Amino acid sequence: MPTWSDKGKWKEIDPDLPETDPDLTETDPDLTQSDPDPIDADDYAAYYEDQPGPSGVFYCTECCEPLVDRAGPLCRICEPYQDWRRRIDRERHNKANREAREAGLCGHCRKSKADPGKASCTPCRRKKTESQARRDAERKKMREKEKKSEEKKEKKTEKSTKEKKAEEKKKKDKKR
Numbered sequence: 001m002p003t004w005s006d007k008g009k010w011k012e013i014d015p016d017l018p019e020t021d022p023d024l025t026e027t028d029p030d031l032t033q034s035d036p037d038p039i040d041a042d043d044y045a046a047y048y049e050d051q052p053g054p055s056g057v058f059y060c061t062e063c064c065e066p067l068v069d070r071a072g073p074l075c076r077i078c079e080p081y082q083d084w085r086r087r088i089d090r091e092r093h094n095k096a097n098r099e100a101r102e103a104g105l106c107g108h109c110r111k112s113k114a115d116p117g118k119a120s121c122t123p124c125r126r127k128k129t130e131s132q133a134r135r136d137a138e139r140k141k142m143r144e145k146e147k148k149s150e151e152k153k154e155k156k157t158e159k160s161t162k163e164k165k166a167e168e169k170k171k172k173d174k175k176r
Contacts, residue, residue, distance in 0.1 A: 008142065058071060060073070060074055061073045061074060062075075062078040063078055096110060097110065108124075
């Protein structure tokens with residue numbers, strides 16, 4: 001907003017007027033377009049020279065403090081805290097993975113928080129049906145083996161009973 005001059009007129013600079021406008025210099029000698037304020041320019045230059053460039057100072061990614069004598073992403077205060085937090089998260093993640101493996105879930109099912117008894121993704125469902133079919137086949141084989149072993153035992157017992165009967169007959173025949 002324009003200000004008042006000493007003579008009571010508005011101080012306005014018209015950009016269309018040339019620098020050597022006689023009307024402008026006669027009315028107010030302070031308003032010259034050709035002369036920028038040298039004090040302000042020097043102050044700004046000194047200010048910008050004091051500021052470090054983008055490669056001069058690095059800042060911590062957590063607390064935004066300037067890193068002194070360090071080029072890493074974290075300062076000396078945040079680094080141990082970050083390590084501690086990573087260790088806690090890793091332990092929690094490992095525990096969840098262990099529980100999911102024990103429950104028979106894959107990583108996707110674990111992340112989607114599926115019930116341990118039910119599979120939510122297609123590979124897990126296929127795997128579950130395959131494993132169920134495999135278990136059923138193993139049970140069937142075990143039953144067949146048990147039946148065969150029972151039959152063998154029965155045959156052995158039959159043989160042994162037949163042999164005993166035959167021996168008894170021989171003994172009876174000898175006694176007669």
